[in-house]
Amino acid sequence: MMPFWRFGSKMKVRSSYYRGVILFGHLGIGSKLASPWKRGLPFGVLLVGTMLPDLVDKPLFYSGLAPGLITGTRTFGHTALLCATLWAVGLAIRSRVFAALALGVASHLLLDNFVDRFVPNPSSEGLLALLWPFLGTRFPVLPYRTIGEQVATVFQPVMIGAEVVGLALLQWHFWKSVHRTEIVESATEIIQAKRTRKLKRY
Numbered sequence: 238m239m240p241f242w243r244f245g246s247k248m249k250v251r252s253s254y255y256r257g258v259i260l261f262g263h264l265g266i267g268s269k270l271a272s273p274w275k276r277g278l279p280f281g282v283l284l285v286g287t288m289l290p291d292l293v294d295k296p297l298f299y300s301g302l303a304p305g306l307i308t309g310t311r312t313f314g315h316t317a318l319l320c321a322t323l324w325a326v327g328l329a330i331r332s333r334v335f336a337a338l339a340l341g342v343a344s345h346l347l348l349d350n351f352v353d354r355f356v357p358n359p360s361s362e363g364l365l366a367l368l369w370p371f372l373g374t375r376f377p378v379l380p381y382r383t384i385g386e387q388v389a390t391v392f393q394p395v396m397i398g399a400e401v402v403g404l405a406l407l408q409w410h411f412w413k414s415v416h417r418t419e420i421v422e423s424a425t426e427i428i429q430a431k432r433t434r435k436l437k438r439y
């Protein structure tokens with residue numbers, strides 16, 4: 238396998254899955270997607286969960302271990318099986334940490350497979366990882382020869398859009414957390430003012 242530092246070698250674009258790396262997209266959009274179910278779960282762990290599939294699979298692939306099996310950056314970490322296992326462990330031992338991880342991973346898988354539909358030459362190759370081993374025992378083959386080639390593809394419109402939206406959502410979340418007290422106070426003042434106005438009318 239070619240070492241990752243050989244950035245800039247000629248890029249081959251083949252019909253395959255996922256063209257880049259989404260960081261803020263997974264953190265921001267992923268945590269927003271998970272919001273209906275995240276109540277009572279540790280938010281920091283949820284954020285880790287939104288990145289967990291890439292944290293597992295990218296080092297696994299670029300370390301060069303088992304190249305016959307680990308054929309890309311979507312392998313064990315990107316399976317619904319891993320997500321279901323985390324969820325089942327969370328339920329069995331009543332762990333909010335595992336539940337938060339499972340929720341984060343679910344959002345990551347959803348977003349990856351959604352983005353697959355909006356890149357040039359989309360294919361269903363990514364589903365091989367998501368539904369592994371039910372569609373076969375092989376994983377999708379990464380179309381890039383170096384990590385540099387993969388990172389270079391982040392400049393596609395769908396990737397840039399996901400990063401911008403994800404970053405904005407994260408900033409909004411942290412702004413709300415920091416200003417929670419002021420927001421509650423202002424809302425209470427508005428409600429009280431409305432009540433006073435109503436009372437004066439009667």
Ligand SMILES: [Zn+2]
Binds near residue numbers: 290291315345349
């Ligand atoms: Zn991924």
